[in-house]
């Protein structure tokens with residue numbers, strides 16, 4: 400009788416674990432695979448005899464089974480990315496006589512075909528959701544607010560305070576700063592916190608619209624204004640933004656002819672569509688941004704001084720990332736979480752030395768470049784913590800190699816030149832600051848930059 404039960408148990412075990420379409424794995428207390436069923440092997444494209452005895456991380460992509468053995472904590476319905484798909488996994492620690500002996504893992508889907516169908520169904524739903532979200536975004540236009548601006552530097556905190564102060568007023572704002580520093584985030588935030596938040600936020604990328612189309616894009620046209628004009632005419636961006644905010648991105652790139660018209664809107668509060676007989680009243684708040692030195696453009700007669708004074712009522716200057724390195728760790732972590740959430744990969748942090756390198760690099764493309772570098776590293780990494788080798792090469796600190804036939808003096812000169820060069824980049828070309836960072840006198844730094852032609 401006892402023998403029969405044992406046999407039935409084995410049969411039951413085989414029926415359940417082997418003939419079903421479940422993917423099952425069991426690891427021992429060291430995280431080595433002690434059992435894996437055929438379905439899982441087929442899915443992973445591994446041979447069962449090769450998998451058994453190997454550490455689970457060598458067999459299953461992004462697995463956490465070994466971590467469950469370490470922590471003793473079960474993980475239910477956890478999202479795992481394997482072979483280009485999202486899987487849902489349960490991981491349960493196994494105890495015998497009160498001792499942890501391993502862990503049991505199961506991927507929750509009946510067969511890969513079904514999962515693929517389900518996965519594409521979910522993907523479709525996610526795409527739909529994204530489309531609805533972007534429709535909502537387009538209908539209002541401003542999707543970010545202050546809590547999306549990640550920072551800890553006093554200078555950005557002050558800018559956030561300033562945003563709260565000026566948002567409810569109707570003053571024009573000019574946001575300056577290098578490309579990728581977050582100027583658009585501030586423009587969205589100002590709109591969000593203003594009385595106009597339920598009305599449209601319309602962005603105009605002044606650098607992207609060809610000069611001959613700019614006028615009709617901004618102010619619209621009447622039916623029959625020119626050959627090819629749409630029946631019924633077309634409203635311009637200013638009409639679309641009526642009651643709300645218009646964001647003139649890269650205003651420094653706007654042609655002089657359009658600048659005159661913008662000035663008129665600001666002065667008179669009215670726009671004139673191409674081919675229209677009557678001007679039309681509009682009520683818009685203007686936020687403009689630029690990375691260009693407008694004062695220099697004015698001196699070169701490429702930007703109208705009167706327009707500058709009109710838009711420059713309140714000025715925001717968003718500093719470059721290298722001028723607020725204290726923001727980098729927090730930003731990097733938050734961008735990493737945003738990215739891994741999107742790509743469905745479990746990467747939780749950066750190694751300490753990676754944080755250090757991120758803070759050392761000079762980020763000419765600012766937060767946008769940081770975001771791209773982190774995205775690349777998140778895709779490349781094989782572990783839960785981004786390591787130095789996962790970073791794009793140009794960010795990794797290079798161990799200095801010198802040519803063998805150089806004299807010691809030449810090697811020291813080259814090293815000194817590199818250090819000064821890097822420090823000057825870090826100090827944004829400010830020699831006084833660079834001298835301070837290097838702990839040398841101002842005149843000594845001037846001599847050295849002259850010597851090395853920097």
Ligand SMILES: Nc1ncnc2c1ncn2[C@@H]1O[C@H](COP(=O)(O)OP(=O)(O)OP(=O)(O)O)[C@@H](O)[C@H]1O
Pocket residue numbers: 547548549550576577578579580581582583584585648690730766767770
């Ligand atoms: N403080 C921040 N916190 C979180 N994300 C940020 C921050 N600053 C910038 N970003 C992100 O960096 C990217 C660039 O930001 P944004 O487009 O606002 O920069 P910009 O200064 O307007 O650039 P450009 O002048 O090239 O238009 C965006 O993806 C934005 O979400």
